[in-house]
Amino acid sequence: MASYRIGIDVGGTHTDAVLLDEAYNVISEVKATTTEDVSSGIYQALKRVVAASGVPVEQIHYAMLGTTHCTNAIVERKRLNKVAAIRIGAPATTAIKPLVGVPDDLRSILGKHLYIVRGGNEFDGREIVPLDEERIREIAEELKGQVDSIAITSVFSPVSTQHETRAGEIVREVLGDEVAVSLSSEIGSVGLLERENATILNAAIVDVATSTANGFIKALEQEGIHADIFFGQNDGTLMSVEYTVKYPILTIACGPTNSLRGAAYLTDHPDALVVDVGGTTTDVGVLVASFPRQSSLAVEIGGVRTNFRMPDIASIGLGGGTIITLNEDGSFQIGPESVGYRLIEKGLVFGGDTLTTTDVAVALGIADLGDPSLVSHLDKEVLKKVYTKMVDMAEETIDKMKTSSDPVPVILVGGGSILFPTELKGASKVIKPENSGVANAIGSAISQVSGQIEKIFKTDELGREETLALAKKMAFDEAIQAGADPDDLVIVDLEEVPLSYLPGNATKIRVKAAGGLLSERKLTGAAPL
Known part of the structure; x- marks a missing residue:
């Protein structure tokens, strides 16, 4: 029996879906509008891509989702778990409390139950002091009915996980499996505060990940699809539902990495720069042996400094829906605001009232969509300057991401890739592969x-x-x-x-x-x- 797979990727503007056969050929592809609640946009894309394929649902065996649910929850400060944070590090780490440097609005949500207990290790693995098991047990008793997620961080736990593991066992003994436990040694690397932050964020989004997973499972079941489900993680690979719910923070920034994996597959270029042009941003990443290059720097998420692994991505506020402001003196402003998923109602070529980058490309004959007559009145000389600046912004970002001055292959993907020409400074060649508009969903499906x-x-x-x-x-x-x-x-x-x-x-x-x-x-x- 033939076997098919669905790949879905949620972006800020579009939710893309593809259905592939066993040889990874695209049978059908769909671009649906991303909805405010995210989930209904996923359901729509799923329904449409299955209907367009004509494939019997019992032959769809795998479903992959790259989602922004967890990122949005942190950025918007919504739907976060009630969290307790236990740091094992007294007396060595009491000078700096947990969540120092975290924005006040987020600290007021996540900082209600913070504890520092005796224990932890030196940098060479020796105990600072023995773990205060009695205090851990007292804290767990105190937290009964107060929280639904606990983050445990111990000093130098990447060297010795012993204290963290034991603390986790005690907490589970007292509170049972209903309370999710996140251990920092499984999430971040060396650097106590950043690792602690990443662990607390992970604990805060467990429920969001669980409800997203359940929603996706139910959406598939409604369509009669009984498939193995995987979620995209931010190194360009997949993880099971169970793993996703344990480490939801690994879904953050999986969208750009899906695009990179899709670009590598569509072009057969394992080492290249990928320029992913969406409706709101242009993300530039680097492929090394078909996988995204990882960032070596600490990364901020929703204003919180963390140190878990993240892709090395440069984002600029330039996409298909980016708003262009023309001033009377001939000057102009590109973005950073975007009409996003409302492009087809707001853009001039679609009968709207807002000048966007897409309108500029259509007016100059670079892209062919909408009604070009609706932008024929615009001053072409000014638009050429705007377009030159748009290309400059992309070329500057490409230059920043290169490790040498030598030209490298550049792969253009994303729905907004129609904005850019087939020649760019710093590129040995510019490749626009077939199905490039849904490279992110393809990357999700083939990972x-x-x-x-x-x-x-x-x-x-x-x-x-x-x-x-x-x-x-x-x-x-x-x-x-x-x-x-x-x-x-x-x-x-x-x-x-x-x-x-x-x-x-x-x-x-x-x-x-x-x-x-x-x-x-x-x-x-x-x-x-």
Whole structure:
């Protein structure tokens, strides 16, 4: 029996959906408008892409979703869990309290139950003081009925996870499995405050991820589809529903990475720059061996500084719906505001009243959509200057993302890619692949499942080779837990950074393993969580 898969990606302007066959050929594609509640836009895109394909629903075995639900919850400060944060680090870390530097409005939501207890480790793994198990138990008793999610962070837990793991066990003993527990050693890397922030954010969006997963499962069931469900994560790979609900923060920024993976697949260019032009922003990322380059810097999410892995993406406020302001003195302003998903009602070429970048491209004959006569009255000389500036903005961003002055292949994807010419400064060639408008949904559908670990190891203890073998095994185990086929796993990224300031030949090792979906599982669909 033939096997098909659905890929859906939610952007700020459009929700894109594709249906692919076993050979990853596009059978049908749909661009639906992203809705304010996000979910109904997903349902519409799903319904339309299935109807357009003519494929029997019982032959759809996989469904992948790249979603902005969790990002939106943090940015909008809505639908967040009641969280408690326990830091294991007294007496060493009491000078700086949890959530310092977090915006006041978010701290007022997440900072109601903050604790610092005795315990933690030195940078070389030695205990600062023994873990105060009695106090952890007291806190858990206090929190009964008060919170639905707990974030536990211990000093230098990437070196030794012992105190964090034990604290998690105690909390679960007292509160049961109804309260979600997030451990920082499983989420962030070295750097206590940033890792703690990432863990608290992860704990805050567990319910959003659960309801999103349940909503997607129910939407599929309404269409008669019983498929294995996977969510996009921000390294360009997939994870199972169970893994998503445990680590929802990994869905943040999965949209641009889906576009990068889709671009690599559509062009067969594993190393290139990808320019993803949406309705609101243009995102520029770098493909290295078909996967997005990871950022080495701390990343802010909703005003919160974190240090969990994120793709290296540069975003500018330039998309198909970006508003152009023309002044009487001949000057102009490009964005950063956008009409977003309301382009087809607000744009001049669609009969609206707002001048956008799309109108500029249509008026100059660069793009062909809407009614060009509605922009024929505009001054072409001014529009040419606007268009030149638009291209300059994209070229400057491309230049910032390159690691050398040599020209590199540039792949243009996204619904707004019609805005740009086929020649750009700094590009050895500009490629606009077929189906480029839904590259993000294709990237979501064709992605592999991955697991990544980033830990500090003392290579003196096992020797370098055995330490690397252990790190690889841990990455394999993570990938299998996320839903990968154990027989189809390979190491796609390995980085060693010697930490000369730590004893024992300490080395920070990052390993990522990726593989195909576990296709041997019985395709009976997923039960709501």
